[in-house]
Amino acid sequence: MEILVLNRQRGEKVPSGELREFAGSLARSAGLSDAGFSVCLVSDRKMQTYNATYRSIRRPTDVLSFLDDPEDRSYLGDIVISAQTASRQAAEAKHSLRRELEILIVHGYLHLLGYDHETDDGDMMRLQRKLIRKYCHGE
Numbered sequence: 001m002e003i004l005v006l007n008r009q010r011g012e013k014v015p016s017g018e019l020r021e022f023a024g025s026l027a028r029s030a031g032l033s034d035a036g037f038s039v040c041l042v043s044d045r046k047m048q049t050y051n052a053t054y055r056s057i058r059r060p061t062d063v064l065s066f067l068d069d070p071e072d073r074s075y076l077g078d079i080v081i082s083a084q085t086a087s088r089q090a091a092e093a094k095h096s097l098r099r100e101l102e103i104l105i106v107h108g109y110l111h112l113l114g115y116d117h118e119t120d121d122g123d124m125m126r127l128q129r130k131l132i133r134k135y136c137h138g139e
Helices: 016-030 044-055 083-093 097-112 123-135
Strands: 003-007 036-042 063-067 075-082
Touching: 003 016, 016 036, 016 097, 016 123, 036 044, 036 097, 044 063, 044 075, 044 083, 063 097, 075 083, 075 097, 083 097, 097 123
Parallel strands: 003 036, 036 075
Antiparallel strands: 063 075
């Protein structure tokens, strides 16, 4: 399983190596899939562009997931996270940026696996809370 973490922003200091280890550990330990995926950290400006292009919403969001090829499950797709939005959310929640980024990786990963919190009667959010309790750092 190949996990890539790409830091394409300069505003926040992010622990790319630790996030790669976390993402790989989550995927292996949760046993939900052995397919690879990428995590790309971007600025609010870039995230706003993605959000406008793919969701017609003209403001940044915290995380977006892009499935690769539903027929080829060897590579799930890409998780894009706004590091600036994650930093603000971490401050509001009074925990570390690392924990917030891990939470967003869990959320994006579940979307790559096909979960949809808008239509699944709470299944995704229940599983997300379970995975966060089990795998995310408590800082």
